[in-house]
Amino acid sequence: MNDLVSSTDLASEADEPKTLAEAAYRQLRRDIIEGVHRPGEKLRVEHLKDQYEVGAGTLREALQLLVTDALVVAQGQRGFRVAPISLDDFEDITRTRVLLETSALQQSIELGDDTWEANVVAAFHMLSRAEEKLVEGAKGTREEWELRNRAFHEVLISACPSRWIRHFQNILYHQSERYRRLSLFRQPIPRDVHAEHQAIVDAALARNSAEATRILSDHILRTLDAVRQLPADFIN
Amino acid sequence: MNDLVSSTDLASEADEPKTLAEAAYRQLRRDIIEGVHRPGEKLRVEHLKDQYEVGAGTLREALQLLVTDALVVAQGQRGFRVAPISLDDFEDITRTRVLLETSALQQSIELGDDTWEANVVAAFHMLSRAEEKLVEGAKGTREEWELRNRAFHEVLISACPSRWIRHFQNILYHQSERYRRLSLFRQPIPRDVHAEHQAIVDAALARNSAEATRILSDHILRTLDAVRQLPADFIN
DNA sequence: ATAATCAAAAATCTCGAGAAAAACTGTTGA
DNA sequence: TCAACAGTTTTTCTCGAGATTTTTGATTAT
Numbered sequence: 001m002n003d004l005v006s007s008t009d010l011a012s013e014a015d016e017p018k019t020l021a022e023a024a025y026r027q028l029r030r031d032i033i034e035g036v037h038r039p040g041e042k043l044r045v046e047h048l049k050d051q052y053e054v055g056a057g058t059l060r061e062a063l064q065l066l067v068t069d070a071l072v073v074a075q076g077q078r079g080f081r082v083a084p085i086s087l088d089d090f091e092d093i094t095r096t097r098v099l100l101e102t103s104a105l106q107q108s109i110e111l112g113d114d115t116w117e118a119n120v121v122a123a124f125h126m127l128s129r130a131e132e133k134l135v136e137g138a139k140g141t142r143e144e145w146e147l148r149n150r151a152f153h154e155v156l157i158s159a160c161p162s163r164w165i166r167h168f169q170n171i172l173y174h175q176s177e178r179y180r181r182l183s184l185f186r187q188p189i190p191r192d193v194h195a196e197h198q199a200i201v202d203a204a205l206a207r208n209s210a211e212a213t214r215i216l217s218d219h220i221l222r223t224l225d226a227v228r229q230l231p232a233d234f235i236n
Numbered sequence: 237m238n239d240l241v242s243s244t245d246l247a248s249e250a251d252e253p254k255t256l257a258e259a260a261y262r263q264l265r266r267d268i269i270e271g272v273h274r275p276g277e278k279l280r281v282e283h284l285k286d287q288y289e290v291g292a293g294t295l296r297e298a299l300q301l302l303v304t305d306a307l308v309v310a311q312g313q314r315g316f317r318v319a320p321i322s323l324d325d326f327e328d329i330t331r332t333r334v335l336l337e338t339s340a341l342q343q344s345i346e347l348g349d350d351t352w353e354a355n356v357v358a359a360f361h362m363l364s365r366a367e368e369k370l371v372e373g374a375k376g377t378r379e380e381w382e383l384r385n386r387a388f389h390e391v392l393i394s395a396c397p398s399r400w401i402r403h404f405q406n407i408l409y410h411q412s413e414r415y416r417r418l419s420l421f422r423q424p425i426p427r428d429v430h431a432e433h434q435a436i437v438d439a440a441l442a443r444n445s446a447e448a449t450r451i452l453s454d455h456i457l458r459t460l461d462a463v464r465q466l467p468a469d470f471i472n
Numbered sequence: 473a474t475a476a477t478c479a480a481a482a483a484t485c486t487c488g489a490g491a492a493a494a495a496c497t498g499t500t501g502a
Numbered sequence: 503t504c505a506a507c508a509g510t511t512t513t514t515c516t517c518g519a520g521a522t523t524t525t526t527g528a529t530t531a532t
Contacts, residue, residue: 018313021515046484057293057516058515061296061297067304076254078483078523079484092397093400096400096401096404099335100335162328163325164408281513281515291488294485294486294487296515313515315513315514
């Protein structure tokens, strides 16, 4: 077998980019999330079109796509700008994520079949391996851990039939990833998330909805504290 | 006084369009919601650019903006298409709306001040007047009722501090409006929503969170039944 | 020194034409 | 009758240049 999960998202993005605009969109998104373009920074089309090797109109489209994800804000006739960050915003993102993700998990636990269980176990295994490599300190493992962490959370709620909840959760995950990168840069050794993930998996497979959502809730909210402890100038 | 509420949305759209692309975007959005462009219909740039009197690139941008609202879907290199509709989708939209809107109302009731109460009462009054005109059967009142109904629901949750919840709720409201128009076309005399709205207002002002969210929940879910009773070919 | 005014410069927004891809149609062969 | 193929037509995607708006900088007056 090749891939157990099949992502049928509202805005599918699993496959590779089929247009120049989308390619530029993804590069830009990565650069924004990784902090290459700082929050609040002005995004001048004239400069960026050379940097990303596309025409002005094409880059414009890419920027427009990023507005969808709320990673870029368009201000009337005054061009584009990287979405600013703030502690309040992150708190908002986190709490909204809790609301959506717990609801999705609850439905997943209720409706998930054997394949879902298998996917959860598999994703957890992948994540655990990435965590091991992370403490070993090899390079490039941060990227892999991020990917697998995201996959794990996605698989957890994959049995939730609501495409809209998954869509919104997707957007919020990208948003929070931006903040998490900031905190991880400062505090490169993550807290013991393994046990938390394990507990979520156990509760989920035991079909203990209340317990699973409670742990997931705490798990997500804990990232709030990590960002709260950042020096103020990190949040602009 | 002119306007009590001040909408500080994530993607503000209260003011008038400042660019041709945004103007085209709003016209297109209205036409899609009102059913001028049917669900699933292909949106050819070449035809539409004449109809909306803008350049090809500009219309392209407008379409891209509509993808944000999920009213238009972009398919790789095969152009744009009006987002299809289905009963499953509407059920999803409605249930997600309930999740978000009840949470927002709960926070609103918890945090709303006197001004919020005044806004709620005012919006309810405006809506009630529109309902009276609606049963009288004057023309153009449908449009006004829609606007005031939307304003009422918006004001109810306006004291919720979460910009993200309000943002998502906004998107979902546009979506459900499409479906509601279909059902209202068939069934032009709306059910007795006045009593429901009254009950919500009473519970909200009494700061009875549990009661208010329960009524709001039923209120939103009731629209589901209305659409369910439509003949199958209305939902494609 | 501060504020207001006006001109120059930079950036954005808009448009139409050319290149690339997809859809269509008619023909040929099994 | 059906399937496969190739040429034609349509549509989308991309690009650079011109028009419009915003921003910047210098000058002048209070």
